[in-house]
Amino acid sequence: MLSKKTRQTLLGPLSRNNPVIVQILGICSALAVTAKLEPAFVMAVSVTAVLAFANVIISLLRNTIPSSIRIIVQLVVVAALVIIVDQILKAYAYDVSKQLSVFVGLIITNCILMGRLEAFALGHGPWESFLDGVGNGIGYGMILVIVAFFRELLGSGTLFGYQVIPQIFYDWGYENNGLMILPPMALITVACIIWVHRSRNKDLQEK
Amino acid sequence: MENLNLFIRSIFIDNMIFAYFLGMCSYLAVSKSVKTAMGLGTAVTFVLVITVPINYLLENYILKAGALAWLGESYKDVDLSFLSLIFFIAVVASLVQLVEMVVEKYAPALYNSLGIFLPLIAVNCAILGGSLFMQQRAFPNVWSATVYGLGSGIGWLLAIVGIAAIREKLAYSNVPAPLKGIGITFIVTGLMGIAFMSFLGIKL
Numbered sequence: 001m002l003s004k005k006t007r008q009t010l011l012g013p014l015s016r017n018n019p020v021i022v023q024i025l026g027i028c029s030a031l032a033v034t035a036k037l038e039p040a041f042v043m044a045v046s047v048t049a050v051l052a053f054a055n056v057i058i059s060l061l062r063n064t065i066p067s068s069i070r071i072i073v074q075l076v077v078v079a080a081l082v083i084i085v086d087q088i089l090k091a092y093a094y095d096v097s098k099q100l101s102v103f104v105g106l107i108i109t110n111c112i113l114m115g116r117l118e119a120f121a122l123g124h125g126p127w128e129s130f131l132d133g134v135g136n137g138i139g140y141g142m143i144l145v146i147v148a149f150f151r152e153l154l155g156s157g158t159l160f161g162y163q164v165i166p167q168i169f170y171d172w173g174y175e176n177n178g179l180m181i182l183p184p185m186a187l188i189t190v191a192c193i194i195w196v197h198r199s200r201n202k203d204l205q206e207k
Numbered sequence: 208m209e210n211l212n213l214f215i216r217s218i219f220i221d222n223m224i225f226a227y228f229l230g231m232c233s234y235l236a237v238s239k240s241v242k243t244a245m246g247l248g249t250a251v252t253f254v255l256v257i258t259v260p261i262n263y264l265l266e267n268y269i270l271k272a273g274a275l276a277w278l279g280e281s282y283k284d285v286d287l288s289f290l291s292l293i294f295f296i297a298v299v300a301s302l303v304q305l306v307e308m309v310v311e312k313y314a315p316a317l318y319n320s321l322g323i324f325l326p327l328i329a330v331n332c333a334i335l336g337g338s339l340f341m342q343q344r345a346f347p348n349v350w351s352a353t354v355y356g357l358g359s360g361i362g363w364l365l366a367i368v369g370i371a372a373i374r375e376k377l378a379y380s381n382v383p384a385p386l387k388g389i390g391i392t393f394i395v396t397g398l399m400g401i402a403f404m405s406f407l408g409i410k411l
Contacts, residue, residue, distance in 0.1 A: 024232070024235055024236070024389055025232060026232070027228065027231035027232055027235065028227075028228045028229050028230065028231045028232065028332040028336075029228075029332075031228040031231065032227055032228045032229075071300070071326075071329065071330075072297075072300050072301075075296050075297075075300055075329075075330075076293065076296075076297075079292050079293040079296050079297075080293065082292055083289060083290075083292050083293060086289075086292065087289060101343060102336060102339035102340060102343060105292050105295075105335065105339050106229070106332050106335060106336055106339065108292060108296050108335060109296075109330050109331065109332040109334075109335045109336075110332070111232040111330065111332075114330050182400075182401075182404065183225065183226055183227075183228065183400055184225070184396075184397040184398070184399075184400030184401045184404070185397065186228070186397075187228075187393045187394070187396050187397035187400065188393065188394055188397040190393055191386070191390050191391070191393035191394045191397070194385070194386070194389060194390040194393065195383075195385050195386050195390055196385075197385075198384075198385035198386075198390065199384075199385040205384050205385055205387060206387045206388030206389070
């Protein structure tokens with residue numbers, strides 16, 4: 001169904017060309033919402049949706065937008081999509097939307113969006129752009145979920161809010177690592193992911 | 208006194224980088240030398256000081272539920288708050304453009320030192336984040352909003368200049384190959400964040 005090139009567009013961003021750990025885009029929200037798995041997951045889905053549709057819209061408009069005002073056109077398209085996502089979250093997932101607070105609004109300035117719109121959607125057709133958006137969204141979401149998994153497991157002993165570390169461990173003296181919940185540990189967790197990823201992909205290492 | 212407290216808090220405790228990770232992208236990309244970091248930090252502070260109070264006025268006189276009451280009785284129930292995101296980003300983007308033109312005309316030396324960073328600020332999360340936090344915290348008046356903008360800007364400046372200075376030194380140290388560059392920067396930022404947490408609980 002997918003040709004080799006489009007498959008590359010879709011799957012490339014998952015590892016070799018990951019937006020977070022290789023292109024270093026969209027770090028702000030990637031770190032801030034990862035103390036728990038649930039908000040991280042919702043955030044990943046929201047960004048994927050916004051990215052895919054923004055890519056398609058900009059790609060459809062790419063021949064009509066004068067290049068001198070393209071940034072503001074992109075911002076308006078993205079802002080409109082983010083408002084829709086924000087209202088949907090407020091209507092159907094109010095608790096998560098409260099936890100994410102300003103970070104839903106900050107999807108607008110998420111560098112992944114600007115980066116992909118500028119680098120990809122302006123030069124490719126709608127279908128490829130859609131795949132690129134989905135691929136990058138999933139690549140971003142994957143890192144979010146991995147970081148949130150470790151932070152929630154080690155920091156609160158839960159996953160998606162369910163207790164996974166048995167009570168008997170606590171009776172024997174196991175303690176949750178409170179540091180994992182705090183913001184700085186998100187950075188260090190991402191650094192560890194980069195470490196593992198780059199030691200497997202040697203050509204990505206910086207000289 | 209209230210404002211002084213807010214100022215200190217927004218620099219050290221609610222630091223944009225270490226507590227909320229806002230503006231991380233440019234923070235990581237532009238922190239290779241102290242000089243450019245200083246330029247970008249100044250520009251961010253400058254734009255924050257202008258956009259936060261303007262968005263505060265917009266929020267309180269146009270967007271908030273009941274904010275249009277000054278237009279007359281019939282507008283009392285209008286609630287435009289769902290439009291705030293698009294309003295805020297439009298203000299930020301157009302102000303950045305305006306600031307760029309003004310600075311170019313009246314302070315060419317500053318303009319040359321900021322260079323490409325001025326236009327890039329439009330998509331810096333710290334700027335929009337400042338406005339969104341302002342909206343969330345519902346400051347009592349426009350002065351508090353200005354002080355908050357200034358404080359957050361200075362906090363961001365402090366963070367980026369600090370990391371740039373550390374990275375200049377790091378260039379000469381023996382870091383494991385996979386961590387070189389971006390990886391070690393993340394770890395150092397994390398450690399700086401832990402250091403900044405020692406300010407927690409300071410109250411004037």
